[in-house]
Amino acid sequence: MMNSKDKHKADSKDNLETLRHSAAHILAQAVKELYPETKLGIGPAIADGFYYDFERKTPFTLEDLAKIEERMQRIVKAALPFLKSVLSKQDALEIFSELEEPYKLELLEDLENDEVTIYRQGNFTDLCRGPHLANTGELKSFKLLSIAGAYWRGSEKNPMLQRIYGTAFPGEVELAEYLQNLEEAKKRDHRRLGKELDLFSLEEDVGPGLVLWHPRGAMLRKVIEDFWRDEHLKRGYQLVYTPHIAGENLWKVSGHLDYFREMMYPSMRMDERNYLLKPMNCPFHIRIYKQKVRSYRDLPIRYAELGTVYRYERSGVLHGLLRVRGFTQDDAHIFCTPEQLSKEILSIIDLIQFMLEAFGYKEFQVELSVRHPDRSGDYLGDDEGWARAEAALVESLDKRNLSYTVGEGEATFYGPKIDIKLVDALGRGWQGPTIQVDFNLPGRLNITYVGDDGKKHPVMMLHRTVLGTMERFVGGLIEHYVGAFPSWLAPLQIRVVTINQGQEAYAKKVLQELQEKGLRADLDAGKETISYKIGKAEREKIPYILVAGDREVEAGTVSVRKRKDRHQKVMKVEEFIDRIQEEIKNRE
RNA sequence: GCUGGCGUGACUCAAUGGUAGAGUACCUCACUUGUAAUGAGGCUGUUGGGGGUUCGAUUCCCUCCGCCAGCUCCA
CATH class of the missing domain: 3.30.980.10 (Threonyl-trna Synthetase; Chain A, domain 2)
Structure with missing residues (x-):
């Protein structure tokens, strides 16, 4: 009411x-x-x-x-x-x-x-x-x-x-x-902040939509990837690595040459064979699955890979990190029985929600993409399978109380899906996490498992990403935090600053202590004024500045200045380390 | 890809049909500094690439490339 x-x-x-x-x-x-x-x-x-x-x-x-x-x-x-x-x-x-x-x-x-x-x-x-x-x-x-x-x-x-x-x-x-x-x-635009904070660049000679990750951006990405890997291992995924190119036949058999050709880079020829750059990771994961006969007891099998793919995106659509031509999907493929489908979808939703919340996203737009009601002929797979898959997707969303919009006719030709959109600084939505049911590849590539009846059954297959791609996700994250990352994510967490050159030895000792504890810190012992150094560190959006002046050297302390907070606290280095480590652990 | 706009040193921007300037950054020197920019001096450009008009183009025209906004498409 x-x-x-x-x-x-x-x-x-x-x-x-x-x-x-x-x-x-x-x-x-x-x-x-x-x-x-x-x-x-x-x-x-x-x-x-x-x-x-x-x-x-x-x-x-x-x-x-x-x-x-x-x-x-x-x-x-x-x-x-x-x-x-x-x-x-x-x-x-x-x-x-x-x-x-x-x-x-x-x-x-x-x-x-x-x-x-x-x-x-x-x-x-x-x-x-x-x-x-x-x-x-x-x-x-x-x-x-x-x-x-x-x-x-x-x-x-x-x-x-x-x-x-x-x-x-x-x-x-x-x-x-x-x-x-x-x-x-x-001012929040990730393209602008990416330059200002020295995170990444795109360069004409490298090519449109091909990203150079600078040291700070690469560190940010590494932290995200480590977190991602640990979380996947905790949740029953197995990590795999697959090549960037594959022989033409792989793509012929998978149907990519029929349905995805215009998105793929032209083939290269060597040793009398044609190879293509991968636009997706799925055919590789499927080949790993098919290395053995799989029993229903083995399922579900979840293969995860930070897989770098290349797609020819039309020139007018490229946009900073949010739309590029070479990108790394946080991909996974799940092979399961029809009975396991609902549970798998639910646990993917939980993982997506957990991940996004860890990065400070409180709400997100969810879209359920289903078949066009009048055009069932345009889709692969039987009605029963679609109905079951769509029901499983709806059921999972409802169970987690997620509101969503329904996109009729938005499903892919091979199956229905859930998409989650991340919104940029100017309010534009970009598709990130996705869960897709696939009715095409299992049949086409004959992926099966042996049931308890001793017979072969077609496997259910899910494609999913929980962040989307590293490029798009990091681009979104930059705008989300306006470049001021929380300590656990910040490429550089701490800057140690001296007031004059007399404190350099002490400051180096402090720096070493921080680095030994695995903290990402550097030292500014330059000849400039303290105001200048503080200003520089603030513009770099470093979470903590530790000032070491004569008073601190004397007392064995540091003056801790938190980003955007003019009030500093003087404390022992050990105490600061305890505090920041707690903050990092809690992903505050 | 389409429509429109834009492209000047590492960055932000100025200028003119007569071969380009400012601030920041960077380098040097002086200052030895207590929480958001100390001062002085110096370096930096095939004005996106190619072609054309012109005595002369960075400026005008053509073309290619890239970027920006939107459309379409997508992770």
């Missing part, structure tokens, strides 16, 4: 949507007034604002944007009422054919109901479900933000229209706040 507070919240969300949707109409009116030859696409409200798609021969420029915004202001000032009319589809078709709006006609023709609504303000008419503001004067605070191409109806087979993005808020304060947040978010 909805309480009054929730109801109010829902109302204001609807109000914001109405406001933005109306803003989109005003945008379209302004564009039509300034550039009458423009054809209208669609113009909805979105999470952070609104957009409208237009077809026009000459592209909009930034100067046009300013002009359009001005014209919108004029329409707002005129306070034109939004007039709704309900009419028959036939009448609407006549109106939009008179207006020469081909895209609107296409939309109308696809509408199934016979009654449609249109809205008018001033001389502008749009096909629209509504609702809208009472009049254009109610739009107070808005701003046009950007221009981009967008395919008509989201299909790259269709012509590309020009999309104008904007945002609108009930008041100037909210708008200013939103724009400022946008600026703040840019």
Whole structure:
């Protein structure tokens, strides 16, 4: 049941949507007034604002944007009422054919109901479900933000229209706040922080989407990988390693050459054979499974590998660490009996949840991807198997009380899946952890186990990642912590700093003590002022600075300064070591 | 891949149809410093690559590459 507070919240969300949707109409009116030859696409409200798609021969420029915004202001000032009319589809078709709006006609023709609504303000008419503001004067605070191409109806087979993005808020304060947040978010961008903190780089000569991990980034990754490995071993996984290339036949048999070729790098030839760079790890894990006859008693078998794969991603989609061409999946394949499937899925969900929470993620978006109800012919595997697999996925999500959205038709051709999205600084979602049931490979590669009846049965197979890939996960993590990693993750945990050169010997002794305890520390014994050294360490976002001045040398202590905390505490080195080790152990 | 924008020293950015400057970083010297940037001096560029227009291009045009935003696609 909805309480009054929730109801109010829902109302204001609807109000914001109405406001933005109306803003989109005003945008379209302004564009039509300034550039009458423009054809209208669609113009909805979105999470952070609104957009409208237009077809026009000459592209909009930034100067046009300013002009359009001005014209919108004029329409707002005129306070034109939004007039709704309900009419028959036939009448609407006549109106939009008179207006020469081909895209609107296409939309109308696809509408199934016979009654449609249109809205008018001033001389502008749009096909629209509504609702809208009472009049254009109610739009107070808005701003046009950007221009981009967008395919008509989201299909790259269709012509590309020009999309104008904007945002609108009930008041100037909210708008200013939103724009400022946008600026703040840019400072959290992992590409910027990755450079500032010297974590990684991408370089033209190496190639687009191919990552160079610098020492600090590599250390961060090592810590994550160690944690990942330990946790997998605790949970009954076995680690494997497999090559980066394999003979063509492996990929032919697995179906990758039929279904995944356009994502794969061209083959290389040696000794009269063709080899391909691996885009996935599964065929290798399956070959390991097939080395022996497996009994039901051996199952489940869980092979895990931090497997580096290469995929040809289209140039326009590359994005820092979040979308690359060479990446390391924290992959595993689970071979089990149909009876074991539910339990395996559940324990993967538990592992994902445990891992993400360890990295400070409190909530995440879960999507269940199932078959398209009308297109069962497009999928491999029988209905019964799909039904059972989908039920197992749903059951596991429900058991752990996870809310999720259902993506109909989002399943892969070989099976249903659960995807978890990580959200970046600008609110964009990136698919990370995934659990996929596979109805293709077991049959295709004839992977079986011997049941208690002594007969061979097809095995159930799961693909899964719990972080996704090291690249995407670390990219997300940088933004999540804004580069200020907790001590257990920080590539460099401690910087020892001297005040003048007299303390260098003592500082070196302190450093050695820290390093002997396995702590990641370095020393700044430079000639600069203490303020300079503190500032430098703070900019590097090192969790702890230990200052060794004359007083500390005298007393055998260090002055401990925690990141972003001006109040330092003086203590014995041993005491500091105890404290930070406790912090690291608890992953605080 | 598509649409639009951008590409200047290691980084952030400036400038002009007449062969480029500032800050940071780096190096040197002086200062020996008590918790977010001591001072002075110095070094750094085939202005993304190639081609064209021009007496002359970093600036204008073409082309390729890369980056950014969005679309499409994905871990």
